[in-house]
Amino acid sequence: MPEVSVREISKAFPGVRAVDRVSVDFHGGEIHALLGENGAGKSTLMHLLSGLYRPDAGEIQLDGRPHVFLSPRAALAAGIAMVHQHFMLVPTLTVAENILLALPGRSLDVVRRDVLAQRVRELAAQYGIAVADPGAPVATLSVGAQQRVEILKALAGEARVLILDEPTAVLTPAEVESLFRTLQRLKHDGYLIVLITHKIPEVLAVSDRLSVLRRGQLVATKETASCTADELASLMIGETLAPPLLQAAPGSCPGTAARQPGPSLLTVEKVWVHNERGGVALREVSFTLCAGEVVGIVGVDGNGQSELAELLIGLRVPVRGTVRLREQPVTAHTPASLRAAGVSLIPQDRRQEGLALTLSIAENFLLNAHLLATLTPGYLLPPGTVRRFAEQQTARFAIRTPSPTQPVSALSGGNQQRVVIARELAYSPEIIVAANPSRGLDVGAARYVHHTLLERCRRGAGVVLISTDLDEVLTLSQRVYALYQGQLLGPVEPTAGREQLGRMMTGAWAPA
Structure with a gap:
């Protein structure tokens, strides 16, 4: 019997059906990869499973029994924890205090900081995850260190189902290998690992089974050993991809003959x-x-x-x-x-540094003083000029949106990145x-x-x-x-x- 199942589960947001009648089984003692384009519904499906969202229809089953999660804490109490792509840590708290939020205990328990710090060190050693000083505020940590704290926090909550959303994005090759060894140990101990990733080589290397979502619908569930990289890429996109780039020759861009660099x-x-x-x-x-x-x-x-x-x-x-x-x-x-x-900059964090999420796509295109001066030499913003420019950039960079007036926060991660790139490359x-x-x-x-x-x-x-x-x-x-x-x-x-x-x-x- 599957440890976790979703049956005909759906979730819609204004203007988009993020998850559309998805049914899939997840088994204990396996690493199950979840693949799909940005905006395919992978994270939304896992947010439903981890209690962050409630489904509009369908049900979640644990060991064959229906469950309703009103909150992530309720899901954690049932043994499901998720490490999110965009971190859910409290930046003003320390590493140890953040992990304390996942540890079992009562609200009136006395917390000794030295005991807590030692517990965090023991957990880190147990799972082979290097973390910073337990007393360091999370806000002072690098992105990679924060992600390791997220993983340890999820494991500290005694979950038996661990959902990891892009866990290797900020890790070195050695750290990736260490993480995969940890996941394999957990799998052999009976844990269910659900791995959301865009990295097909990682899926082929570490997962036992995989499911592919496209535009909110389940496309396929397969044994990983029977799949190829090209097959998975085609299932994800639903069309033939542009060919992968070849490694560059010294002094040349990939896809070109070797040449002397310019000035x-x-x-x-x-x-x-x-x-x-x-x-x-x-x-x-x-x-x-x-x-x-x-x-x-x-x-x-x-x-x-x-x-x-x-x-x-x-x-x-x-x-x-x-x-x-x-x-x-x-x-x-x-x-x-x-x-x-x-000089232009494509920043590393599109949500925090590259976009104003409360503004529209068109308004985000204008967040560049050099570009703004070119479009609007006076003191006013001609609406027609702004609209035409936004429509041109949306078409040129293939941004999937019904209108440039849509809030940029409503776009998938890939389309948000296209907005940033369209703005930063607009003035050549x-x-x-x-x-x-x-x-x-x-x-x-x-x-x-x-x-x-x-x-x-x-x-x-x-x-x-x-x-x-x-x-x-x-x-x-x-x-x-x-x-x-x-x-x-x-x-x-x-x-x-x-x-x-x-x-x-x-x-x-x-x-x-």
């Missing part, structure tokens, strides 16, 4: 940058970006990637060193001056800083982002690709660096491979 667009020379607390975030960072090339920079979150992106767009000023654009030193290191000089920048541009995107949306960046590269732009996704960096880049504790290691050729880059990302690498 220098950006030079960073021995730059030091401080973080918010006055400590060193970047130390003696040096690299050059030429026209027509992609320079990849990998690293575990929290090693200076955010500060580097902020430096390149003018949100941080170097305390030492020089930044040059087209061989000329940058004298006014501000976002306005750098954007005017042709020469230097594109792309921070984790495909994080959380399905295979079709990720390939769209990659093809878009490389098309700009072929037109003569340069791309600084800052990413935690090794496959993305190895596929797109001509030279690869790694950021470790604020220092830039490398460069190496993309043929160096995942193992060497993994060592560079963790500081266990020395140049030959």
